[in-house]
Amino acid sequence: MRFSVPRYWRERHSYYRLKAAKCLDCGRVTYPYTERCRFCGSSRVVEVELVNEKARLLTYTVIYSAGEGFEDKKPVVIGIVETEESKARLLARITDVDVEELKTGILLEPVLRRINEDGESGLIYYLIAYRPVLKTG
Amino acid sequence: MDKVFIVGAGMTKIGRFFERSARSLFAEALWKAIEDAGGLKPGAIVVGNMTSSVLMEQDNLGPLLADHAGFRGLPAFKVEAACGSGGAAVYTGFALVKSGLVDVVAVGGVEKLTEGVTSEVTKALAQAADAQYELIYGATFTGLNALVMRYYMEKFKYAREDFAYWPLRMHEYASYNPYAQLPRKTTLESILNSPIIADPVRLFDASPIGDGAAVVLLVRGEERARKIASETGRDVLVELSSVALATDSVDIASRKDLLTMESTVLAAREAVSRADISLRQVDYAEVHDAFSITGYLALEDIGFAPKGEAPKLWKEGRFGKGDKPEVNFSGGLKARGHPVGATGVYQVAESYMQIRGDFPGFKASSPEIALTHNIGGVGTVTAVSILKRVK
Ligand SMILES: [Zn+2]
Numbered sequence: 001m002r003f004s005v006p007r008y009w010r011e012r013h014s015y016y017r018l019k020a021a022k023c024l025d026c027g028r029v030t031y032p033y034t035e036r037c038r039f040c041g042s043s044r045v046v047e048v049e050l051v052n053e054k055a056r057l058l059t060y061t062v063i064y065s066a067g068e069g070f071e072d073k074k075p076v077v078i079g080i081v082e083t084e085e086s087k088a089r090l091l092a093r094i095t096d097v098d099v100e101e102l103k104t105g106i107l108l109e110p111v112l113r114r115i116n117e118d119g120e121s122g123l124i125y126y127l128i129a130y131r132p133v134l135k136t137g
Numbered sequence: 138m139d140k141v142f143i144v145g146a147g148m149t150k151i152g153r154f155f156e157r158s159a160r161s162l163f164a165e166a167l168w169k170a171i172e173d174a175g176g177l178k179p180g181a182i183v184v185g186n187m188t189s190s191v192l193m194e195q196d197n198l199g200p201l202l203a204d205h206a207g208f209r210g211l212p213a214f215k216v217e218a219a220c221g222s223g224g225a226a227v228y229t230g231f232a233l234v235k236s237g238l239v240d241v242v243a244v245g246g247v248e249k250l251t252e253g254v255t256s257e258v259t260k261a262l263a264q265a266a267d268a269q270y271e272l273i274y275g276a277t278f279t280g281l282n283a284l285v286m287r288y289y290m291e292k293f294k295y296a297r298e299d300f301a302y303w304p305l306r307m308h309e310y311a312s313y314n315p316y317a318q319l320p321r322k323t324t325l326e327s328i329l330n331s332p333i334i335a336d337p338v339r340l341f342d343a344s345p346i347g348d349g350a351a352v353v354l355l356v357r358g359e360e361r362a363r364k365i366a367s368e369t370g371r372d373v374l375v376e377l378s379s380v381a382l383a384t385d386s387v388d389i390a391s392r393k394d395l396l397t398m399e400s401t402v403l404a405a406r407e408a409v410s411r412a413d414i415s416l417r418q419v420d421y422a423e424v425h426d427a428f429s430i431t432g433y434l435a436l437e438d439i440g441f442a443p444k445g446e447a448p449k450l451w452k453e454g455r456f457g458k459g460d461k462p463e464v465n466f467s468g469g470l471k472a473r474g475h476p477v478g479a480t481g482v483y484q485v486a487e488s489y490m491q492i493r494g495d496f497p498g499f500k501a502s503s504p505e506i507a508l509t510h511n512i513g514g515v516g517t518v519t520a521v522s523i524l525k526r527v528k
């Protein structure tokens with residue numbers, strides 16, 4: 001990716017707390033946070049953080065032909081998840097799972113992971129990924 | 138306001154051309170269109186292109202292409218809307234002509250994709266997606282379409298095999314098209330056994346990477362169009378009746394419905410309404426099938442098929458020769474090819490020739506009304522045009 005430091009840094013609340021916008025008019029929660037609701041255009045939005053919510057896997061893909069910068073990370077597992085309480089949808093890396101065990105509908109939890117790095121001396125991208133919630137008992 | 142007519146079209150074959158530059162491909166398509174229109178020269182050039190900044194390290198593309206085609210001095214600029222750049226160029230050119238600002242506009246598209254390292258090209262095309270919220274996680278353009286395809290398969294209970302019928306037919310149609318990148322028939326077996334790029338998308342679900350250029354010439358006023366037609370010995374006039382453009386979010390996760398390309402719904406509705414027709418009147422369509430799933434969603438979101446039924450109807454043989462509408466006889470993005478910023482212009486050139494009756498490939502059944510549909514991103518921006526035969 002080759003993001004500048006400010007470009008990465010200014011998104012820190014989105015990347016690490018999953019800051020989203022809840023619209024007081026239409027009720028939708030959209031990620032990332034925007035000052036106006038992306039569905040109805042209303043300015044009556046409040047911040048919510050999705051990082052404490054578990055999420056369901058809506059759909060996923062296993063990418064075998066990766067883009068520049070991810071060649072050594074193959075296969076890359078990406079999914080769209082829907083958070084349990086806010087019902088917000090976001091795209092994320094799915095981690096700590098065998099490809100054969102992937103299934104839509106499974107419960108996931110957010111976890112910090114090293115996703116990528118810009119070469120030897122560039123930025124290291126730590127981001128929120130989702131992993132399956134382990135069944136206990 | 139005066140009507141807009143298409144009076145000439147030119148295309149290059151799509152393929153991997155190590156010996157040809159973007160400027161040379163564009164000049165070929167432009168001069169073919171000029172000859173096709175009996176020598177009519179443009180007063181402006183609008184060019185659709187996506188990746189020149191990244192893959193060619195070249196901006197200022199409009200003047201560059203104009204100059205190298207022998208038109209130094211003309212107004213010329215690039216229009217970018219990812220893989221929908223060609224459609225957006227048609228939209229822009231239509232506006233220039235319709236408004237009365239320019240009488241004759243060359244609307245073209247060009248793309249040079251085959252020279253980069255695969256991962257660089259993959260990354261360049263992926264820039265149609267949201268860099269900060271999709272690409273940062275390692276998503277690719279194919280990967281994003283794969284997310285939509287799996288969701289569709291699970292929601293409407295389709296098997297992997299149901300998607301193989303799209304590329305099967307595209308390859309058959311392309312086998313007749315002299316401009317196609319993949320002019321050869323294939324089998325269900327080859328499609329289903331092709332390598333997985335991003336599960337469940339396989340190689341044969343995806344359009345190929347290719348170089349190409351296409352140009353159409355637009356003019357204002359029926360009198361001017363009639364004069365050109367008679368000078369070139371044709372009795373068919375083709376009106377570019379309407380062009381509409383609409384957008385959706387760039388990221389796919391925040392959409393209301395992952396399986397509806399809202400920009401397509403909006404653009405199709407607007408184009409049909411502005412052309413003063415009903416969708417049922419459309420005889421022929423060229424739709425954007427960057428992936429098999431995209432082709433099916435296009436049929437549904439334009440309104441040709443109910444939601445969830447396009448793969449079933451397609452497998453039953455709908456949208457083929459003799460049906461209404463007939464769809465993608467060029468071979469589509471899948472097999473005609475997808476030189477991204479030029480694709481939307483290829484579609485208009487092909488539909489124009491189908492109406493004229495001299496498309497040199499698989500022929501439609503004398504269409505009077507045609508629709509073209511070109512997307513940028515995963516359903517992010519859509520241009521829809523309506524072409525009409527005028528007696
Ligand atoms: Zn709202």
